[in-house]
Amino acid sequence: LDEYQAATLAQDQEGFRALEALLLSAPLPGGRTDEFDADFELDEYVGREEELLEGVPPSAFRLWESNTNNRSSGDFPVSFQANAALQVYQSWQQAVKALPEVQSLKRRIPQLQRIFAILTGDFTGLEFESWAEELCAELIYKLPNIRLVDMHVRASRIMQKYDASEGPGGFDEVILSVMKGNAGRVVEVMHELGGGSGAALPAVMTSLLCNLLDDSRIMPKLSTEYSIRTELLLSAAFAIRSSFAIEGHPDVGTRLVVRLLLPHIKVDCDLRITANMVDTLEHHFPQTDAEANSLLDMCRKLVERKNTRVLDGCVSIALARYRYFLDDARPGGAVHWLLTGMDLEALALYGAKRTGTWQQALATSVCYRVLVTFCMETSESLLKGLLGEGEGVSILYARGKEMVA
Numbered sequence: 001l002d003e004y005q006a007a008t009l010a011q012d013q014e015g016f017r018a019l020e021a022l023l024l025s026a027p028l029p030g031g032r033t034d035e036f037d038a039d040f041e042l043d044e045y046v047g048r049e050e051e052l053l054e055g056v057p058p059s060a061f062r063l064w065e066s067n068t069n070n071r072s073s074g075d076f077p078v079s080f081q082a083n084a085a086l087q088v089y090q091s092w093q094q095a096v097k098a099l100p101e102v103q104s105l106k107r108r109i110p111q112l113q114r115i116f117a118i119l120t121g122d123f124t125g126l127e128f129e130s131w132a133e134e135l136c137a138e139l140i141y142k143l144p145n146i147r148l149v150d151m152h153v154r155a156s157r158i159m160q161k162y163d164a165s166e167g168p169g170g171f172d173e174v175i176l177s178v179m180k181g182n183a184g185r186v187v188e189v190m191h192e193l194g195g196g197s198g199a200a201l202p203a204v205m206t207s208l209l210c211n212l213l214d215d216s217r218i219m220p221k222l223s224t225e226y227s228i229r230t231e232l233l234l235s236a237a238f239a240i241r242s243s244f245a246i247e248g249h250p251d252v253g254t255r256l257v258v259r260l261l262l263p264h265i266k267v268d269c270d271l272r273i274t275a276n277m278v279d280t281l282e283h284h285f286p287q288t289d290a291e292a293n294s295l296l297d298m299c300r301k302l303v304e305r306k307n308t309r310v311l312d313g314c315v316s317i318a319l320a321r322y323r324y325f326l327d328d329a330r331p332g333g334a335v336h337w338l339l340t341g342m343d344l345e346a347l348a349l350y351g352a353k354r355t356g357t358w359q360q361a362l363a364t365s366v367c368y369r370v371l372v373t374f375c376m377e378t379s380e381s382l383l384k385g386l387l388g389e390g391e392g393v394s395i396l397y398a399r400g401k402e403m404v405a
Contacts, residue, residue: 008108015105019112022096022119025053027060027088029144053095060088064144086145096120131155131162131172152179183213187228196235203239204260207232230270237261237276251291254284258298265302265310274309281313285320292321292337296344303348311348315341315366322370334374341367 063085096102096119106112117126121142128134135158139146146154159172177185187195187210195206210232213219219228237257244253261277281299286292295317302310318341325333345365362368 011101011104012108015101015108018099018101019105021053022092022099022102025056025058025060025092026119027056027063027085027092028140029061029064029085053092056088056092056095060085060092063088082145089144093120131158134158134162152176155179181218183218184228187213187219187232191232195232198239198242200236200240200243200256203232203236207236227270230272233261233264234272234276237280241280250284251287254280255291255294255298258295262298262302265307271309274307278309278313282316284317285324286317289321292317296340300344300347303344306348308348311344314344318344318367319370326374331374331378335371338367338371338374341365342371 096116102116106116114126117123118137118141121138123134123137123142128137135155138154138158139151143154156176159176163172171189174186174189187206190202190206190209194202196203207229210219210229214229237260240256240260241250241253244250244256257280258277261273261280264273265277281295284295286295296314299310299314303314318337321337322334322341325331325337342362342365345367346362349362349365
């Protein structure tokens with residue numbers, strides 16, 4: 001390379017390094033919490049002490065984050081130092097406009113002009129594909145300190161610009177309603193668009209969206225006796241069961257219902273949630289041991305917490321497998337599932353530490369009584385066989401050997 005080319009390449013290199021420093025130091029709103037930032041592997045840049053730009057530390061974007069000390073859930077701004085965040089933000093935008101290395105790079109590569117225009121909040125001559133794209137650009141690069149109460153006004157004006165003849169309508173109106181604080185409107189529209197049709201996917205999406213809005217504490221409380229969250233959750237569970245049953249996959253539907261309802265079963269939860277999951281288990285006949293074990297494993301923690309309602313559903317699963325092996329003339333498998341049911345009943349009734357008269361109390365459990373009845377019937381058949389009545393002794397001996405094994 002001659003001296004001119006070498007100098008040009010060195011100048012471009014300095015320009016791209018300055019651009020890298022600008023992008024890595026960008027104090028843009030939209031950062032979340034430390035818990036979520038870890039997923040983006042930002043430690044390499046956020047953890048460094050030196051500043052890539054003077055007055056703009058790499059972790060300056062966190063000035064826009066909310067204070068999580070006064071809330072238990074949600075991910076939305078509550079309180080932050082707006083003046084400090086805006087001051088650093090303006091210093092960064094001024095650096096984008098004035099850095100000599102950046103100015104030289106823009107002259108060398110004119111295609112970068114549009115990128116720098118967006119970074120500085122100058123949208124003159126730019127064409128956005130949708131109102132949502134332009135609104136996001138304004139919120140990040142032009143009006144980062146806009147108040148929440150004013151956001152829906154700005155969104156409405158941009159929507160009208162993209163559909164000036166009719167103005168915002170349909171789904172856009174739903175978004176505006178949410179921005180205004182009417183979170184119930186979006187649940188209503190989701191229910192109208194398919195959440196109440198009985199189809200599994202839209203019903204589950206409506207329920208999960210309601211949960212998110214409720215966890216964020218922006219859902220209105222209609223009544224202390226009526227919970228829209230519970231109603232939508234039970235509706236989603238029913239939609240899953242019916243949809244997969246029609247398709248011939250009740251096993252998949254049962255697993256999905258259990259996974260959907262399980263996180264909501266707590267000490268102070270609506271008893272209808274527990275009853276719905278137990279009803280699902282009691283009306284399901286697992287086809288394989290693996291399927292039954294999977295369901296029992298999911299419910300085991302609730303059984304350990306002495307939830308007797310969930311225990312009833314688990315015992316029903318164990319008895320279903322017992323009846324399957326009994327009908328198939330395999331007493332060994334039948335006894336195995338009775339013992340599995342007894343183990344679950346022991347966890348619910350006495351816990352891991354069994355002291356006192358737990359054996360006497362266990363004798364009142366369902367699986368124990370079925371096991372005793374089964375053993376007595378087998379013994380009676382054996383005695384009759386020895387007396388020359390009923391089945392052959394060899395058959396009963398083989399059955400007993402399998403049970404012991």
